[in-house]
Structure formats: structure tokens, C-alpha cells
Amino acid sequence: MAGVIISPCLYGKEFSDHQEIKVQSLLKRLNKIALMSIKSEDGDIIDCVPIHNQPAFDHSLLRNHTIQMRPSFIPESTSTYTKKKIKATQAWHKNGRCPKNTVPIRRIKKEDILRSKSIESFGKKTNPSIPEDNTYDPSRGHEYAVMNSMQGTYFGTKCTVNMWKPEVQVPDEFSLAQTWLVSGVGTTRNTIEAGLQVFPRIYGDNNLRLFVYWTADGYQSTGCYNNACPGFVQRSNRLTVGGAFTTVSQYDGDQYELSILIWKDGENWWLQIGEELVGYWPGQLFNSLGNGATIVQWGGEIINSETDGKHTSTNMGSGHFADEGFKKASYFRNLMTIDGTNTLTEPQGVYPSTGHDNCYNIKAGDVGTSWGIMVFLILRMVIPIVVGTFPGKSKPSDFHEQEIELRLKQLNKPAIKSIHSPDGDIIDCVWIYDQPAFDHPLFKNHTIQRRPRSNSIRDKTGGNKTYIIHQLWRTKGECPENTIPIRRTTRDDLIRSGSIKKYGRKSPPPTIYHTEGAQTEEVHEHTCVYVDYGQFHGSKSRISIWKPNVLRTREFSLAQTWVVNGDWDTGLNTLESGWQILHALYGDKNPRLFAYWTGDTYRETGCYNLDCPGFVQVSRHISLGAALNTFSTYNGEQYDFLLTIEKDQKTGLWWLKFETYLIGYWPSFIVPKLAASARKIAWGGEIVYYTSGRGTHTLTQMGSGHFAEKGFRKAAYFNSLEYIDTSNYPITPSPQNLEATVTRPECYNLQVGSSQRWGTYFFYGGPGRNPHCP
Numbered sequence: 001m002a003g004v005i006i007s008p009c010l011y012g013k014e015f016s017d018h019q020e021i022k023v024q025s026l027l028k029r030l031n032k033i034a035l036m037s038i039k040s041e042d043g044d045i046i047d048c049v050p051i052h053n054q055p056a057f058d059h060s061l062l063r064n065h066t067i068q069m070r071p072s073f074i075p076e077s078t079s080t081y082t083k084k085k086i087k088a089t090q091a092w093h094k095n096g097r098c099p100k101n102t103v104p105i106r107r108i109k110k111e112d113i114l115r116s117k118s119i120e121s122f123g124k125k126t127n128p129s130i131p132e133d134n135t136y137d138p139s140r141g142h143e144y145a146v147m148n149s150m151q152g153t154y155f156g157t158k159c160t161v162n163m164w165k166p167e168v169q170v171p172d173e174f175s176l177a178q179t180w181l182v183s184g185v186g187t188t189r190n191t192i193e194a195g196l197q198v199f200p201r202i203y204g205d206n207n208l209r210l211f212v213y214w215t216a217d218g219y220q221s222t223g224c225y226n227n228a229c230p231g232f233v234q235r236s237n238r239l240t241v242g243g244a245f246t247t248v249s250q251y252d253g254d255q256y257e258l259s260i261l262i263w264k265d266g267e268n269w270w271l272q273i274g275e276e277l278v279g280y281w282p283g284q285l286f287n288s289l290g291n292g293a294t295i296v297q298w299g300g301e302i303i304n305s306e307t308d309g310k311h312t313s314t315n316m317g318s319g320h321f322a323d324e325g326f327k328k329a330s331y332f333r334n335l336m337t338i339d340g341t342n343t344l345t346e347p348q349g350v351y352p353s354t355g356h357d358n359c360y361n362i363k364a365g366d367v368g369t370s371w372g373i374m375v376f377l378i379l380r381m382v383i384p385i386v387v388g389t390f391p392g393k394s395k396p397s398d399f400h401e402q403e404i405e406l407r408l409k410q411l412n413k414p415a416i417k418s419i420h421s422p423d424g425d426i427i428d429c430v431w432i433y434d435q436p437a438f439d440h441p442l443f444k445n446h447t448i449q450r451r452p453r454s455n456s457i458r459d460k461t462g463g464n465k466t467y468i469i470h471q472l473w474r475t476k477g478e479c480p481e482n483t484i485p486i487r488r489t490t491r492d493d494l495i496r497s498g499s500i501k502k503y504g505r506k507s508p509p510p511t512i513y514h515t516e517g518a519q520t521e522e523v524h525e526h527t528c529v530y531v532d533y534g535q536f537h538g539s540k541s542r543i544s545i546w547k548p549n550v551l552r553t554r555e556f557s558l559a560q561t562w563v564v565n566g567d568w569d570t571g572l573n574t575l576e577s578g579w580q581i582l583h584a585l586y587g588d589k590n591p592r593l594f595a596y597w598t599g600d601t602y603r604e605t606g607c608y609n610l611d612c613p614g615f616v617q618v619s620r621h622i623s624l625g626a627a628l629n630t631f632s633t634y635n636g637e638q639y640d641f642l643l644t645i646e647k648d649q650k651t652g653l654w655w656l657k658f659e660t661y662l663i664g665y666w667p668s669f670i671v672p673k674l675a676a677s678a679r680k681i682a683w684g685g686e687i688v689y690y691t692s693g694r695g696t697h698t699l700t701q702m703g704s705g706h707f708a709e710k711g712f713r714k715a716a717y718f719n720s721l722e723y724i725d726t727s728n729y730p731i732t733p734s735p736q737n738l739e740a741t742v743t744r745p746e747c748y749n750l751q752v753g754s755s756q757r758w759g760t761y762f763f764y765g766g767p768g769r770n771p772h773c774p
Contacts (some may be wrong), residue, residue, distance in 0.1 A: 011727035022119050030055060035099065037107070037210065040092035042207055042244045043633055047105040048098035051235065052103065054431035059230030061284040068280065069235055071265040074272070075156060075344045088258055090210070090243040097238070097456065098207065103279075104240040107228050115201050123202070123228020125219055125377065146299025153292040156263030156338035157181060157389050161298075163256040165208045166198055167246040167588075170551050173198035173303040173314045176211070177330065179260055179271075184288035189218040192269055192281055192289065194260055196245075197697035200549070206589075207237055207244035210258075212271065212278075217285050221625045228601045233268075236265065251318060251424065252327050263338050265291065270466040271428055288378070292340075297520060298332050311359065313553055322363035344571040345410060403500050404491055409435065411489040411611065418488070419481065421473035423590055423627045426488040432618070435486065440613030442669055448617055451662065453650040454728055467738040469545070469641045469659060471593065471626045478620070484664075486610055489542045496553065496584050498503060504585070504600050504611025521691050527702065527750040527764040528684025529738040530562075531723055534675040538646030538654070538724035539563060541550040545579055545631045545639045545719045547591050548701035548765075550687075555700045557687045558594075559716065559764075563645050563654070565681040566673040572601040573673040575654055575666055590627035595656055595663075599671050606670075615656075617664035621663040624663065633715050634704060644726055647677070681723045683747065684741075685716070697747055697773050702763020708751035711763060715751075719761035732759045747773035 034047035034282055055064055077637060098104045117123040159181050166175040167295040178195025198206050202225060212232055223231065226241040233583030234241065249255045255287045261272040267283030267290070285289055317330025338346040352362040413435065415428035479485045489503075497503040507522065539561045548557045560578025576596040581589050585608060598606030599613055609624035610617065617624070644657035652675060653665040668675040685688035689698035703716025721738075722730040733751045738760070742749055749767035755761070766773075 012013075013099075019119065023113050026113060026119060026122065027108060027110065029058065032105065032475060034724065035102055035514060036096075038092050038096040038104075040090075040244070041094055042091045042205065042635060043636065044092060044244065046092045046098070046104045046240055046243070048102040048237070051101050051103050054103050054234055054367065056230050056233045056282075059285075061568075062230065062233075062282060065282060065284075065288070067233060067235065068265075068268060070277065070417065071263075071268075073091060073265060073269045073282075073342060075158070075261070075263050075338050075342050088210075088239060088276065089208070089246055090239060090244050090330050092240070092243060093238075094246070096261070100237060102237055104237060104243070105232040106240055106242040108228070109204075111204060112202070114344045114410075120388070120687050121704065123224040123226070125213070126227075136140045141303055142301060143304050143354075143360060144299060144301050145354045145362050146297045146301075147332070147335065147350045147362065147364060148499055149296040149347045149351055150198060150351075153294065153340065154181065154296050155292050155336045155340065155342065156261070156269075156344075158259065158334065158336040158338075158344055159298050160257050160259045160333045161196060161246060162317070162333075163196060163248050163258055164318045164330050165206070166317060166319055167313070167583075168198050168310050169314045169553070170202035170305055170546055171549065172211075173305050173312055174201075174301070175294040175302045175314055175316050177300050177317065177332070178211075178298075179262065179424050180295075181262060181289070181293040182290070182297065183294045184218075187218040187220055188288060190214075190286045190289040191223075192262060192293075194262060194271055194273075196258065200526065203242065205244075205461050209244050209271065210239065210241055212241050214281055214285060215287075216625045222285075222652065231285055232279055232281055236276050236278045239276050239278050241275055249318065249327075249330075256325055257333075259334075263612040264344070272279070284704075296337050298335055299362070300330075302360070314403045316360055322361065340488055361718055363669070377551050393659045397575075404494050407494060407503065408489060410439070413486065416483050417477075419477040419479070419485070421471075421476060421626070421643070423472050423588065425473060427473045427485045427623055427624060428488050428627065429481075429483040429620070430486050432482050432484050434483055435617055436610045437613050437616045439669070441519045442667075443613065443616075444576035446616075446667070448616060448618065449648075449651060449665065452646075452648040452655050452665075453644075454646075469682060470629050471623060472629050473623060473626055474621070475629070475764055481620065483620055484617045485626070486617075487623050487625040490587075491610070492547070496587065497584070498584075498713055499767070504607040505595070506598075506606075506608075522688060523617050523690050524686060524692060525743045525748055526684060526686050527708075527740075527742050527748045528562075528686075529721075529740050529750070529752060529762055530682035530684075531733055531737065532680045533724075533737060534679065535726050536563070536681050536723050537649070537677060537726055537728055539681045539683070540642065540644045540646075540720065540722040540724070540730055541683050541718045542640045542720045543643050544703075545591055545628055545641065546704045546716050546765075547589070547631045548581065548703060548705050549699065550581045550583060551698050551700045551768075552581045552690070554578055555687065555689045555698060556584075557685070557700055557702055557719070558582075558595075559685050559703065560683075561643060561645060562680070562682040562683065563674070565671075565678050566601075568601055571599070571673065573599050573671040574654075575671065575674065575678075577643055577645060577656055584626075586625065588627075591631050592627050593622065595624050595657060597671060598667055599673075614670050615664055615666055619661050622661050622663050632704065632713075634706070636715055640717075640719075642720070646728065648729055677726060683718045683721060683743075683762075684750070687748070687768070689768075697744070697769040698767045702748045702768055705767050706766065707766050708749050712726075715763040715767045717761055717763045721760040721762075729749060735760055744773060746770075 032049045036048045040048040181192040183190050197211050209524035230763050239658040240639040247256050268280040270280045271278045304312040320328050322329045337347045413430045417429040421428040558580035566573045579591045580594050630639050655665045656663045685702045688703050689701050750764035752762040
């Protein structure tokens, strides 16, 4: 493939030669020689390392250490609660197991170190603290919702923790559920910690993972996560610390939990997860913990970076309040401590501590023999809602509550059947003539066109792909004939939008005609190619699917096609479609198929998907706004889809086609300047971010999050670019005839080329903020 790099940008953080040597040296220390390696489906590589070669033995105090393969005892309980055996399964198990006398260790990559604040701080907590009700200071950035034991002497703990996958707002924040064993104060504080966490900066994703941590000097210079420094001795060949779990609890659905047991056996502190003996912290690592812990804690912790000058939206646990109860709120149950006789007993006098009661809180109880002492955690971040003219209220007024209910009634039509998608969406199968389009006054006597009359649009095109792109909800069912699938709008969707009136609409100026003068608090960045000043009847292209990191709720990242006529001043008409990640609209960060239109430069007309009358859907197989079933991974499997927007010469309708599925059409009367033809066709990526007085660029990624020059399997792409002429004939534009818009090439760029297999194509994208894009 031949191509031209429009902007010579480098990915990520740059290091000097000396720093690069330090990175490679750290990688060599951490990644021991493996007997075999297992590639996990989540992108991790698990190295099966001989048990005596693991990183723990690089510690100066463990050079002559003899591995303890089994503890001398496992604590017994005096409680009458019902014991339930739990077998934990991690993502890498699907692709293999480590042999005997080896331990599975998650391989550290260069990218992992680059995400760290510094080489020296890799794998360590920054600005850390423990939850103490008498010294709690939320300005340090850590917030807690925990239960505490009374001061005493403890030789271990056991608990069962509910497994959830909370939303984390930015990569430098985390959300966890864990237990702490603590002794000492200040720089003499010793802690042993274990639990579950979501921490993008450490792991590079938002998966729920098992973790351990320790410190012997109040988090100053000793200790680390998992195997990121010498210390924790692993003996299990089945579970890896830092490994991702395959299953998490679902709201009002299946619940998953994990038991954690930590106890002191001689000098060492053992960790058991479920029925698996994972390993131990050698006693030589600690000083004050040698005499036992003085306090035990159980609960949740988050980091609040206040990235927008406001409290973070990062959740703990399930993201729902405690009074919702089982299957909806997160919990710890069967809280136990270990006394001097090595017996598990229910702790007496436990008490809660929290920072912001209105953000994270706790509800404790004792529900009998099966759950023992339990804690439901109020683990949802409460953001002030802005509805209409009442900003800052914690809940809408009665009047606005009525407005919400009325809007939901307008959007959500009566369903013949409803399908619960694995991602939490509800897809309503609505009678085709009851769809929102027919609320438009110009549709009163409209007869639905089930298929285009032009043969060119009906032709099946899709190639000989070995995979099928569809949507997650289709794994749970199909809509019947003469119905269409519509993603149900929820009350939370409306509240997140901040305005009932503007729900489902872009706020101007979301234009591809990006100028410096137009940049206000909301900034749009583009990398796109286009053909202009012509007469076009549509567009075709294959668009690769990725899941870029989107920093904040109102920011988005997308890849799409624009079909355009008119101008900014007299009224821009556009038809748009592709995939996008937009938490403010959908409530998650999944890549979703979308469509958009405007007849007046995004001012009063138009919307996403079916969020207003306009687009007429005919397909019962595809739901606009629903999540796609797969996405590409860096240096892994690549997925794309064919997207077509084409005008039917015989009817004037603009049809939208996804792969071989005719989704529906936009009638020309809602975009009158497109009645004859389009003037411009554009393909590319877009992100939006909000300056909010900050002097730095967003970390929101475009495409794969990597620059164009990374190429196939690493950078996002469009290929098989075609525009459709007025005879409805597809024409491949040559790279030389394409114009390009790259608003900030140091942040996001593109590379155009052509080949026999791909036709005209381009790679595009970038990480956002980096040393060249401060």
C-alpha cells in the first residue's frame, strides 16, 4: 500500500535514550523467562514462569527464601453461616493453563509503563491513604465507603465480595472493592490489601481484576500492586494477581461473588481466593504486622481527580443505591476476623466511615445464617441534575418530572415484544407504522417504502467475510415481521442529557467546517477526507470498528460518513452515519451504530437515530443506537462494516444500508437542500471535548487511539471509499483527488493511500493529549 503521511506525529510519551534504557531494564526485571505463554482474549499475555524464578525473589530479604507450598493450617469458623464453594475463573483460562511448578504472571508491556506517572512509580499507588474516620481528607483525592473493626489484634480476615464492573471516568481514576489489614501509623504503617478493581492506568482497560497490594512504610517507597515489585510470593498455577475475570454481576440479573481469606501462618500472611491458595506475603516484608493487625476494613474506594473542576462521576460497586437491595446494589457479606486462637469469628462493634455521604454511603445489617454480617454499599456518584431552568437541583421538580414522563411516552412506543440486551439496553419491537417518524406532521399520509426502487441500492454487497457484524441485542432474540427494533429511552438517559428539549440532538457548532473562530467551550476535532463541489447521490465505505477511550461523559469519539449540501449561514443539510461512543446519550462506552440528520445547521431540526421524527426504519434486524457485537483490538483481530448512504433516483429517498441490511431512509422533504443531490461527501473521525478553562487537550482518543502511521491492526481505517454519481454509479476517488481536514495533526492525524485490495483508503486517529499535543 502506498500512502502519504499528512502529519508526522509520534504516538504517546517520548523518552530520551537514557529513559528508554530504564524502561527496557524495568521490563527485563519484571518479565521473567517463561516456559510457555498464554494469550488471553482480553489482550493480556500470561507468562507461565518457573515458581522459583518469580519476581518476589529479587527482593534482598528473599534471596534465600524457601517457598512455602502450603500453609500449616486454614482457619476454621465458629459462625453458622452457610458455606458456599466458589471457583474463580479468569479470562486467560479459556486459552490454556500453566503447568505444575510454574506460576501465571501477567506480562508487563512498555505501554503499561508509559501510562504510569513515572518509571519509578510504576505499579505503586500515588497520593495514597487508608480509610480512617478520624483523619479522612477527601482533598487528597481518595474517597471511601467502608466498615471498620474496633481497635484490637487481628491475625486475618474473611469476606465475600459482590463482583461488579463500575464505570471509571478517566484513566487515572480507579474503583475498587477490597479488604485492608492495617497496623502502625504514618511512615511506619504496614498494610496488606486484596480485592477487585477497575484501574485503566495500571492495566490499560476497564476490566474487573483481582489485585493485591502491600506497603511497609505508609506507601512511601515499599510495596506495589501484584508482581510489579518483589514481595508477594505466588504459589497458584491457576489464578494470577492482576488477571481479569470473565463474569460480573448484572443489574437485576445473575450475581457473582468472590470469597477472600487472608490469615497469618507463622511469619507469612496467606491469601486464598475462593478455594484457591494464591500465595502469601512473607513476614520479612513487614515490621509492625509481625504482631498482627490492629484494624481490619472492608469496603470501596475511588479516586476523585475532579477533572472538570467537579466531583468525578466514577462509580463504586454496581452504581446503584443500597436501598435497592440484592441484585441491584453491591455488597460485602460474611465479614469475619481471625483472633489469637486462629479462629474465624464475626467482628463485634463494626462501624462505617465515609467521606461524602451524598456520594458514597453504607447500609449494614445481619440477615442470618447465610449472609452473616453484611454491608450494602451506596456506591453511586450523585451528580446534580440540570433540567430546564433549574440547574443544580438534586432531583427534578414535580413539573419537570411530568415533562420527563411525557417525553418518555413520546419516544417509547408500545411494543409487541421487548428484548433485554446483554449490555443493559431494552430493545422494543414496535409495529412499523407506530415508529416515531410518524409523529412528524409531514408524515401523516406517508406510505412506507419497504425497499428502494433503484436496483443499485438493492444489490447485495459485503464481500466474502468470515465474520458477521451484528448487534449485541440479537444474541437474545429477534423482532417479528412488520416490527422494527427501537432502543428504549430511559429516565436516566433524559437526565444525563441535561435538557429534555434537546435530548438526542447535537449542540451547534458540531460542524465539519471547523474553524478556529468557531471554537468555544465545546471543541470539535476532525481527521477526514472529502470530495466537494460536485453532484453526488451517496457514499460507500468500509469502516473499522474500535473502542477508543472517551474521557468524560459529554465527550464523544466517532467514525462516520457525512452527506452534505447547503452552507453554514443559509442552512446546512446533512445525513450522517457510522459508529460512536457517547456516554451522555447511551449511558456506557460501547461502540454503537448511529445515524444523524439536520435540515438547519444543527439548530432546531434533526437528531440521533429515532430520537425525533424523521428517519423511517424498515429493518427488523438492526437497531440504530444499539451496541455492535465486536470491535478491533490492537495488533489483534480487525472488524469493519460496509456503510452505504444512497439516494433512490425514482423516489428521492436517501437510503441507509449497513452491510446487506437496508435499515431505512430519510425523505428529502426533511433535508430539502439534499432533494436533488449532495454537494459534499466526507469520511473520517471526530471527537468533541470541553475546554472548561483548562489549558490542556483532552485524552479522549480517536479511532484506535494510535496515529495513522502505525498502519493495519494498530490504527483505525476507512477503505473501499466510493462516492455515487447522479447515475447512481459508484466511483472510487483517487487519493490525489481527495481533500483533507486535520484540525490538530499533533493530536490526531491521517494517512491516505490506495491498493488493489482496499481501493482508496486512509488510516486515521490518535491519542489526543501527548508531548506534541499538550
